[in-house]
Amino acid sequence: xxxxxxxxxxxxxxxxxxxxxxxxxxxxxxxxxxxxxxxxxxxxxxxxxxxxxxxxxxxxxxxxxxxxxxxxxxxxxxxxxxxxxxxxxxxxxxxxxxxxxxxxxxxxxxxxxxxxxxxxxxx
Amino acid sequence: xxxxxxxxxxxxxxxxxxxxxxxxxxxxxxxxxxxxxxxxxxxxxxxxxxxxxxxxxxxxxxxxxxxxxxxxxxxxxxxxxxxxxxxxxxxxxxxxxxxxxxxxxxxxxxxxxxxxxxxxxxxxxxxxxxxxxxxxxxxxxxxxxxxxxxxxxxxxxxxxxxxxxxxxxxxxxxxxxxxxxxxxxxxxxxxxxxxxxxxxxxxxxxxxxxxxxxxxxxxxxxxxxxxxxxxxxxxxxxxxxxxxxxxxxxxxxxxxxxxxxxxxxxxxxxxxxxxxxxxxxxxxxxxxxxxxxxxxxxxxxxxxxxxxxxxxxxxxxxxxxxxxxxxxxxxxxxxxxxxxxxxxxxxxxxxxxxxxxxxxxxxxxxxxxxxxxxxxxxxxxxxxxxxxxxxxxxxxxxxxxxxxxxxxxxxxxxxxxxxxxxxxxxxxxxxxxxxxxxxxxxxxxxxxxxxxxxxxxxxxxxxxxxxxxxxxxxxxxxxxxxxxxxxxxxxxxxxxxxxxxxxxxxxxxxxxxxxxxxxxxxxxxx
Numbered sequence: 293x294x295x296x297x298x299x300x301x302x303x304x305x306x307x308x309x310x311x312x313x314x315x316x317x318x319x320x321x322x323x324x325x326x327x328x329x330x331x332x333x334x335x336x337x338x339x340x341x342x343x344x345x346x347x348x349x350x351x352x353x354x355x356x357x358x359x360x361x362x363x364x365x366x367x368x369x370x371x372x373x374x375x376x377x378x379x380x381x382x383x384x385x386x387x388x389x390x391x392x393x394x395x396x397x398x399x400x401x402x403x404x405x406x407x408x409x410x411x412x413x414x415x
Numbered sequence: 416x417x418x419x420x421x422x423x424x425x426x427x428x429x430x431x432x433x434x435x436x437x438x439x440x441x442x443x444x445x446x447x448x449x450x451x452x453x454x455x456x457x458x459x460x461x462x463x464x465x466x467x468x469x470x471x472x473x474x475x476x477x478x479x480x481x482x483x484x485x486x487x488x489x490x491x492x493x494x495x496x497x498x499x500x501x502x503x504x505x506x507x508x509x510x511x512x513x514x515x516x517x518x519x520x521x522x523x524x525x526x527x528x529x530x531x532x533x534x535x536x537x538x539x540x541x542x543x544x545x546x547x548x549x550x551x552x553x554x555x556x557x558x559x560x561x562x563x564x565x566x567x568x569x570x571x572x573x574x575x576x577x578x579x580x581x582x583x584x585x586x587x588x589x590x591x592x593x594x595x596x597x598x599x600x601x602x603x604x605x606x607x608x609x610x611x612x613x614x615x616x617x618x619x620x621x622x623x624x625x626x627x628x629x630x631x632x633x634x635x636x637x638x639x640x641x642x643x644x645x646x647x648x649x650x651x652x653x654x655x656x657x658x659x660x661x662x663x664x665x666x667x668x669x670x671x672x673x674x675x676x677x678x679x680x681x682x683x684x685x686x687x688x689x690x691x692x693x694x695x696x697x698x699x700x701x702x703x704x705x706x707x708x709x710x711x712x713x714x715x716x717x718x719x720x721x722x723x724x725x726x727x728x729x730x731x732x733x734x735x736x737x738x739x740x741x742x743x744x745x746x747x748x749x750x751x752x753x754x755x756x757x758x759x760x761x762x763x764x765x766x767x768x769x770x771x772x773x774x775x776x777x778x779x780x781x782x783x784x785x786x787x788x789x790x791x792x793x794x795x796x797x798x799x800x801x802x803x804x805x806x807x808x809x810x811x812x813x814x815x816x817x818x819x820x821x822x823x824x825x826x827x828x829x830x831x832x833x834x835x836x837x838x839x840x841x842x843x844x845x846x847x848x849x850x851x852x853x854x855x856x857x858x859x860x861x862x863x864x865x866x867x868x869x870x871x872x873x874x875x876x877x878x879x880x881x882x883x884x885x886x887x888x889x890x891x892x893x894x895x896x897x898x899x900x901x902x903x904x905x906x907x908x909x910x911x912x913x914x915x916x917x918x919x920x921x922x923x924x925x926x927x928x929x930x931x932x933x934x935x936x937x938x939x940x941x
Contacts, residue, residue, distance in 0.1 A: 307706030401712035
């Protein structure tokens with residue numbers, strides 16, 4: 293049996309942490325959820341995460357903060373940002389800064405799957 | 416020598432006389448005799464008293480007896496009849512002539528005509544008094560004109576009304592025609608007629624009163640009059656009112672304009688803070704919507720699997736419902752925040768009010784990476800007031816605190832919302848930040864309208880907040896922290912309903928203003 297690619301979810305919103313991993317597993321990925329950037333960095337998953345689904349606005353370290361930290365640590369994990377702040381300027385800015393995709397909540401399962409496939413192709 | 420002395424005495428400019436120690440006159444000079452027309456034989460002894468004005472006689476006699484008894488006061492005034500019958504006022508002066516042992520052997524005296532002098536002085540006094548009175552009258556008239564004040568009196572028994580010129584001018588009635596109550600009523604603004612009638616009834620009680628009413632002039636313009644009336648009894652013991660009437664139209668119009676401006680400012684402030692709030696609300700609703708869609712997608716996929724994962728589908732469906740409820744809660748909170756109440760004053764639990772505001776602005780705070788902490792006192796007494804207005808103040812302080820920390824990178828952006836019981840039965844709410852703090856030179860301008868330290872601010876939030884708190888008879892103030900940042904607090908009494916004056920209107924009579932913030936308008940802006 294092929295090893296499933298690990299997709300890690302970092303979001304302070306509990307319903308996202310509950311629902312997204314199940315959907316990711318339905319897609320055929322392995323999934324882990326973290327409530328903060330700090331918790332993710334402290335975990336053992338940093339090294340084997342194939343794709344990061346990352347919330348932008350979080351208390352403490354934000355999504356982009358984590359992105360910068362990973363770059364500093366030379367951990368090139370493709371990132372799909374998710375955000376509930378419907379601001380037109382967010383997506384272009386995130387793409388410019390190296391994100392694979394930026395999804396505005398609420399997003400469809402197909403949009404997420406397309407973004408993940410794109411991220412894994414980068415790998 | 417004897418002759419020379421006699422001529423001298425007759426030439427002196429006065430009526431010269433001498434008397435024995437017992438008071439009997441034994442000499443009167445020629446001038447005396449010529450003036451009175453009395454012969455020496457008639458006037459000597461006590462005969463001179465016949466020339467004294469009968470009204471002055473008792474006082475003069477008493478004084479003369481006093482002098483003879485050794486009294487110090489040796490002057491007196493009395494009218495003395497001239498030969499032609501005219502009385503003129505004289506100053507009588509007496510001096511004792513004593514022997515070697517100090518015994519009085521004779522009284523010498525001279526009477527001086529002071530009639531003209533006295534008349535002139537009295538005339539001068541009268542003239543001065545008249546000038547003073549005229550000056551005061553002019554000043555009073557000028558003051559009345561300047562302050563648009565008139566006066567009236569009214570005899571209650573007869574209903575007779577007397578107006579000053581100014582009142583005629585205010586009512587625009589002909590000053591030549593005595594005014595009647597019926598005539599006055601034709602000028603009273605229809606909405607104020609009832610309270611005017613009440614005032615007229617009140618006059619029967621004989622109490623002092625103040626009243627304010629409007630006039631509707633023939634050209635449809637409106638005047639505001641303020642009356643202060645004092646009741647008194649006239650000389651026939653009849654009840655009478657003396658009153659001052661002031662035209663306060665300008666003042667009232669300015670106040671109404673001010674009230675309107677204030678409510679417009681409050682509205683703008685609310686819409687401004689709504690801009691920030693809308694993003695927060697969108698976030699709050701989008702989160703559960705995101706959960707709903709993800710869970711529903713997962714659910715469909717689980718059911719489509721072979722075999723279907725029914726347990727997983729049930730769990731995701733359950734989560735879908737929970738997230739749906741969560742979205743619904745946001746809307747409920749929102750509606751509670753902006754719901755229009757019939758009455759503007761109600762019991763407000765400031766803990767609950769603060770929690771609602773925090774819940775709605777949570778993501779706005781989060782976006783600014785602000786860590787909000789609450790320290791809400793247990794058993795906090797309720798206050799009476801306008802919940803929406805008070806929440807607007809809390810929201811304003813919260814967003815200000817968040818803005819004040821937007822440039823802070825070297826320390827946590829901490830925000831504390833604290834409620835506590837204050838002294839004197841007050842409840843205090845404090846919003847404390849760790850932001851840029853307050854500059855001492857800006858402290859006294861913080862609450863001024865249109866003063867701002869923020870690049871995107873209008874500078875009305877704090878001034879409106881303060882006017883809201885002041886209309887709740889409370890206090891809003893700022894305190895610099897010991898460390899970085901500042902705290903804004905307000906304190907209002909856990910008062911009874913009577914103590915609240917939410918619209919800021921405190922009037923007598925029929926004057927009303929509208930300063931109600933339109934909650935429907937706010938909802939449209941969401």
